[in-house]
Amino acid sequence: SDLSIISKESVRATFPNREVTSHKGTFGTSLIVAGTDHMPGSAVLAAIGAIRSGTGKLVMATTDRVASVIASTVPEATFLLNGLERICQGHIPEKIVAAGIGPGIEASESVKKATEVLMESGIPLVVDAGAIQKRNNWxxxxPVILTPHPGEFSRLTGLSIEEIQANRIELARHYAMHHHVTVVLKGKYTVIAFPDGETYINPTGNSGLAKGGSGDVLTGMIVSMLATHDNYRDAVKNAVYVHGLCANIWSEKYSETSMVASDFHRLLPLALQRIERNK
Amino acid sequence: SDLSIISKESVRATFPNREVTSHKGTFGTSLIVAGTDHMPGSAVLAAIGAIRSGTGKLVMATTDRVASVIASTVPEATFLLNGLERICQGHIPEKIVAAGIGPGIEASESVKKATEVLMESGIPLVVDAGAIQKRNNWxxxxPVILTPHPGEFSRLTGLSIEEIQANRIELARHYAMHHHVTVVLKGKYTVIAFPDGETYINPTGNSGLAKGGSGDVLTGMIVSMLATHDNYRDAVKNAVYVHGLCANIWSEKYSETSMVASDFHRLLPLALQRIERNK
Amino acid sequence: SDLSIISKESVRATFPNREVTSHKGTFGTSLIVAGTDHMPGSAVLAAIGAIRSGTGKLVMATTDRVASVIASTVPEATFLLNGLERICQGHIPEKIVAAGIGPGIEASESVKKATEVLMESGIPLVVDAGAIQKRNNWxxxxPVILTPHPGEFSRLTGLSIEEIQANRIELARHYAMHHHVTVVLKGKYTVIAFPDGETYINPTGNSGLAKGGSGDVLTGMIVSMLATHDNYRDAVKNAVYVHGLCANIWSEKYSETSMVASDFHRLLPLALQRIERNK
Amino acid sequence: SDLSIISKESVRATFPNREVTSHKGTFGTSLIVAGTDHMPGSAVLAAIGAIRSGTGKLVMATTDRVASVIASTVPEATFLLNGLERICQGHIPEKIVAAGIGPGIEASESVKKATEVLMESGIPLVVDAGAIQKRNNWxxxxPVILTPHPGEFSRLTGLSIEEIQANRIELARHYAMHHHVTVVLKGKYTVIAFPDGETYINPTGNSGLAKGGSGDVLTGMIVSMLATHDNYRDAVKNAVYVHGLCANIWSEKYSETSMVASDFHRLLPLALQRIERNK
Ligand SMILES: Nc1ncnc2c1ncn2[C@@H]1O[C@H](COP(=O)(O)O)[C@@H](O)[C@H]1O
Ligand SMILES: Nc1ncnc2c1ncn2[C@@H]1O[C@H](COP(=O)(O)O)[C@@H](O)[C@H]1O
Ligand SMILES: Nc1ncnc2c1ncn2[C@@H]1O[C@H](COP(=O)(O)O)[C@@H](O)[C@H]1O
Ligand SMILES: Nc1ncnc2c1ncn2[C@@H]1O[C@H](COP(=O)(O)O)[C@@H](O)[C@H]1O
Ligand SMILES: [Mg+2]
Ligand SMILES: [Mg+2]
Ligand SMILES: [Mg+2]
Ligand SMILES: [Mg+2]
Incomplete structure (x- = not known):
């Protein structure tokens, strides 16, 4: 069958080796278009997800004000200021090997335009949140990876959330095959459907993730793993699995009620250790 | 009798289950109107209280400058900029299931107006600090929950602090019944009086809370628990109990002299774990 | 003799009790005038020292820009914006029970003026850094507490640093008696001389404190302890002792080379616990 | 031979003693020219490296906006605002004993000019990142210490990265001897070549450092150690060794994939403890 559950062993087996002679160039530069003045935190969270997941460098395309906020939490990031506008004008920084767009920005013509510029660049692209807009073709x-939660998938497909939830696997797979994209249909048992119909179910995660901001971290993680994995499919599956694993590790000690998205800053180093060191 | 002491068992019994299939929508969006340029930190603290207590999403209605400050500590929050003014004009963001107003803002006509707009919305409302103003009716x-400390209750009732402290239970109950509100009269042995006269005493907390900012965290916690509890009474009691429990946990290791309100960021995940896991 | 070494037992014996029925009013409101745009961090550090040392509330008198920086690290603080100017004009916020001036501000006519306004208010006052200026009388x-390091004491007295270091106890005592102030002559074995000539030597501290910013934290701690102690002498001695104790605790686990002033944020809760719980 | 591997024992033997009677003046004031609005974080990271490595005081020469970002993470720093311009104009703050230029700034005429001003001052100078520009003489x-990674060394020498990597030791040594500078050619097995040809290989570090920002921290560390070591050669070797040791300590518990440059804030106190206490 072309439906499987992601296993810890498969994540471990496909997780990139970090050669001793590696340098930041080895792990690529990631670009994330995120954040507006009333949603600055989504950009911070996407940046946290990215820098903790292995990318060599991170460029955040955002506004001046959001950049200051990010820099005080994630000093590892650099910035493309006036980022959305500049990408619309075709300005993509050099050496980008993976990109994401959407966290903390609302659907608009410029977001659509910027998404198109990125799609034309050939860079593997994660499309999330405000960048998930209905369109004739992708x-x-x-590779294009859409990461809708059921509400966003409803906006994308015109189907009701109920229809979607009743038929998650088939609908994600259908959209993926029809549009030649990867669909990450989020929620408990996230479904990952690839353009050829191969579909995966993620077993990790818990209600600690049922909070604003968790998805922004995931976007950063997928982008970062796209930058470090040879195969984009492995990057997507591994990011989704490890994202949920962080919540599982959290709940070993703390209340799921209390988990928040910025806790990934401390959880990712532990979660990736468990993957890499077989603990 | 209609006077009881809140027990750990009652908190545990009424604490909301987090279904495995939950998502951020399950836990509702909270709105808190808080913070001015000379009291930005109160808004940060209310936001900390809220995001750590279970709400699915958090919107902070505040000024531009305060928003930047909040975002660097609480990236999970989103913002209604120019928040106080916009709420006065009747603009309440969509899907709000619980609201609070007051931390870090001073009494003024616009605060009064914004409070009224929220009261008319039908959304359960916590009224704290600068929003606690004397008025003919509430x-x-x-449901409206007032969270005065004795000084604020004095302002509200015209009674002296001495009179209030000598007669905390009766006065809180009388005000609650007369005005059909819930009164949370804060301080050692916080009194919670509901509109029907049912009254509770909180046994938790210590002098580590006798600091500017503790009350702001409590406001955030109550709002967040209103968003996640079916019954607003349980939300209020549970928030007050857990707030004090955090201080008790603190003093297992650290000096009460040194506790500060931002310590709730690390204490809430432990306190809620003790409630939920019966430790 | 009127020369003694501060002992842990004396600190413990004079440390204020925190009554179970206390509230933030019990522990007083502190005011600290600190920080300029090129030295914002000193204000942050003074605020950390203050909020972790027991004061009920803290008002920082500073610039707009510095206020934003403080608020993101110390959300417990509130602000008197344009603080230095407003105090020069005689505006002292209500209910202040202890004050400090100097960290992160340079000597100037307005600092001198603000210092005088505070001296005339009757509020116990710590004078540090930029506020330590030569003057005919104090x-x-x-009570006025001057906290010079040897360089500042040289500026104050016209004596060379060598003369000062060769004769720390006598010179501090002489200045204190002559000017009716308390002199905290900082450095290894800080000397505390009171106006009546009673003099103390502090045994705690190590080279981890030999860094820019340590003194700013001490200023905040003394102000905060002035707000909570009945006797200003105990406040000064206890603050100096506990300040050094923090460095001693640090060096149980970490390198003194690496200690920085913001580490007090985590060390004070442990240090005060040891004082209060007799560990 | 004049090629050796740096050993832990040699670092320990040459690490400065911190006299009990030391004060911040004992450990010197460091100056770092770093950060622009689109690369603010590099300045934050250089500041972290510096304050955790022993310097008595730290002045960051940077822009207004970057200063605010630094201050919220590193309150120990003070600022020379409009720093690059002011240094170009010959304004070097008083008492600077070690300096660095380059992190988070791009190559430009003013960077070149500021580098020259610093070179003429006689202050030991670390030249990194944007300040590493080709020039006829140094x-x-x-002492001048250049800290290129292979890409920067290629820009400096006109050689290809492949040629450089194939011949790291000889090329670093040749450049150092020819230009009378110290070359720190970074990467796995960092090469340190002194003007007289003496050359060292660093054995510490791992792929956790293969991330944007690690080099910025190193610059701060070298500057800080220059300020505290009598011999600039020891400062450079010790900083490089300890920088890598931090990554080794990280990987005892956490994934190298997840390490980020701001983790040095917590790692340096442990790493220096191991050096100083022989653990
Ligand atoms: N109850 C749950 N169990 C497992 N994962 C969840 C749960 N709720 C949310 N998530 C995950 O959290 C993230 C939420 O994304 P978003 O809705 O965009 O913030 C997605 O990765 C979801 O799969
Ligand atoms: N001594 C104390 N014991 C228990 N709780 C306290 C004590 N002092 C303050 N609190 C709590 O701390 C909060 C202070 O609120 P506020 O005065 O608005 O900052 C309230 O929840 C009080 O009940
Ligand atoms: N070597 C040392 N031993 C003990 N205390 C020190 C030492 N160096 C500095 N201090 C303390 O650190 C603070 C420095 O203040 P300042 O010079 O204003 O930053 C004072 O409280 C000093 O007493
Ligand atoms: N694979 C690696 N092993 C050891 N050190 C490394 C490795 N990759 C990078 N580094 C160090 O990390 C820093 C990177 O500097 P930069 O390229 O300027 O950010 C330098 O100190 C390098 O020596
Ligand atoms: Mg999302
Ligand atoms: Mg309050
Ligand atoms: Mg000082
Ligand atoms: Mg570099």
Whole structure:
């Protein structure tokens, strides 16, 4: 069958080796278009997800004000200021090997335009949140990964949330095959459907993730793993699995009620250790 | 009798279950109107209290400058900029299931107006600090919870602090019944009086809470628990109990002299774990 | 003799009890005038020292920009914006029971003026850093505590640093008696001389404190302890002792080379616990 | 031979003693020119490296906006605002005993000019990142330490990265001897070549450092150690060794994939403890 559950062993087996002679160039530069003045935190959270997941460098395309907020939590990031506008104008920084767009920005014509510019670049692209807009086609020169939660998938497909939840696997797979994109349909048992119909179910995660901001971290993680994995499919599956694993580790000691998205800053180093060191 | 002491068992019994299939919508969106340029930290603290207590999403209605400060500590929050003014004009963001107003803002006509707009919305409302102003009636379409410390209760009732402290239970109950509101009269042995006269005493907490900012965290916690509890009475009692429990946990290791309100960021995940896991 | 070494037992014996029925009013409101745009961090550090040392509330008198920086680290603080100017104009916020001036501000006419306004208020006053300026008299309505390091004491007295270091006890005592102030002559074996000539030597501290910013934290701690102690002498001695104790605790686990002033944020809760719980 | 591997024992033997009677003046004031609005974090990271490595005081020469970002993470720093411009104009703050230039700034005429001003001052100078520009000579009144990664060394020498990596030791040594500078050619097995040809290989570090920002921390560490070591050679070797040791300590518990440059804030106190206490 082309439906499987992601296993810890498969994540471990496909997780990139970090050669002793590696340098930041080895792990690529990631670009994330995120954050507006009334949703600055989503950009911070996407940046946290990215820098903790292995990318060599991170460029955040955002506003001046959001950049200051990010820099005080994630000093590892650099910035493309006036980022959304500049990407609309075709300005993509050099050496980007993976990109994401959407956290903390609302659907608009410029978001649509910027998404298209990125799709035409051939860079593997994660499309999330405000960038998930209905469109006739998702033709792109590189892999496109859509990460809708059921509400966003409803906006994308016109189906009701109830219909979607009743038929998550089939609908995600259908959309993926029809549009030649990867669909990460989020929620308990996140479904990952690839363009060829191969579909995966994620077993990790818990209600600690049922909070604003968890998805923004995931976007950063997928982008970062796209930058470090040879195979984009492994990157997507591994990011989704490890994201949920962080919540599982949290709940060993703390209340799920209390988990918040910025806790990933401390959880990712532990979660990835468990993957890499077989603990 | 209609006077009881809140017990750990009652908190545990009424604490909301987090279904495995939950998502951020399950736990509702909270709105808190808080913070001005000379009291930005109160808004940060209310936000900390809220995001750590279970709400699915948090919107902070505040000024531009305060929003930047909040975002660097609480990236999970989103913002209604120019928040106080916009709420005065009747603009309440969509899907709000619980609200609070007052931390870090001074009494003024616009605070009064914004409080009224919220009272008319039917959303359960916590009224704290600068929003605690004397008024003829507190008629509202939903539950109203006032959280005065004795000084604020004095301002509200015209009674002296001495009179209040000598007669905390009766006065809180009388005000609650007369005005059809819930009164949380804060201080050692916080009194919670409901509109029907049912009254509770909180046994938790210590002098570590006798600091500017503790009350702001409590406001955030009550709002967040209103968003996640079916019964607003349980939300209020549970928030007050857990707030004090955090201080008790603190003093297992650290000096009460040194506790500060931002310590709730680390204490709430432990305190709620003790409630939920019966430790 | 009127020369003694501060002992842990004396600190413990004079440390204020925190009554179970206390509230933030019990522990007083502190005011600290600190920080300029090129030295914002000193204000942050003074605020950390203050909020962790027991004061009920803290008002920082500073600039807009510095206020935003403080608020993101110390959300417990509130602000008197344009603080230095407003105090020069005689505006002292209500209910202040202890004050400090100097960290992160340079000597100037307005600092001198603000210092005088505070001296005339009768509020116990810590004078540090930029506020330590030579003057004919230090006549004040309340206790004045000067906290010079040897360089600042040289500026104050016209003596060379060598002369000062060769004769720390006598010179501190002489200045204190002559000017009716308390002199805290900092450095290894800090000397505390009171106006009547009683003099103390502090045994705690190590080279981890030999860093820019340590003194700013001490200023905040003394102000905060002035707000909570009945006797200003105990406040000064206890603050100096506990300040050094924090460095001693640090060096149980970490390198003194690496200690920085913001580490007091985590050390004070442990240090005060040891004092209060006889550990 | 004049090629050796740095050993833990040699670092320990040459690490400065911190006299009990030391004060912040004992450990010198460091100056770092770093950060622009689109790369603020590099300045934060250089500041973290510096304050955790022993310097008595730290002045960051930077922009207004970057200063606010630094201050919220590193309150120990003070600022020379409009720093790059003011240094170009010859304004070097008083008492600077060690300096660095480059993190988070791009190559430009003013960077070149500021570098020259510093070179003429006789202050030991670390030249990194944007300040590493090709030039006919590096004539300076004090030691100059260049810290290129292979890409920067390629820009400096005109050689390809492949040529450089194939011949790291000889090329670093040749450049150092020819230009009378110290070359720290970074990467796995960092090469340190002194002007007289003496050359060292660093054995510490791992792929956790293969991330944007690690080099910025190193710059801060070298500057800080220059301020505290009598011999600039020991400062450079010790900083490089300890920088890598931090990554080794990290990987005892956490994934190298997840390490980020701001983790040095917590790692340096442990790493220096191991050096100083022989653990
Ligand atoms: N109850 C749950 N169990 C497991 N994962 C969840 C749960 N709720 C939310 N998540 C995950 O948290 C993230 C939420 O994304 P978003 O809705 O965009 O913030 C997604 O990765 C979801 O799969
Ligand atoms: N001595 C104390 N014992 C228990 N709780 C306290 C004590 N002092 C303050 N609190 C609590 O701390 C909060 C202070 O609120 P506020 O005065 O608005 O900052 C309230 O929840 C009080 O009940
Ligand atoms: N070597 C040392 N031993 C003990 N205390 C020190 C030492 N160096 C500095 N201090 C303390 O650190 C603070 C420095 O203040 P300042 O010079 O204003 O930053 C004072 O409280 C000093 O007493
Ligand atoms: N694979 C690696 N092993 C050891 N050290 C490394 C490795 N990758 C990078 N580094 C160090 O990390 C820093 C990177 O500097 P930069 O390229 O300027 O950010 C330098 O100190 C390098 O020596
Ligand atoms: Mg989302
Ligand atoms: Mg309050
Ligand atoms: Mg000082
Ligand atoms: Mg670099």
């Amino acid at each position: 033709k792109a020169k590189g | 008629k509202a379409k939903g | 006549k004040a309505k309340g | 004539k300076a009144k004090g």
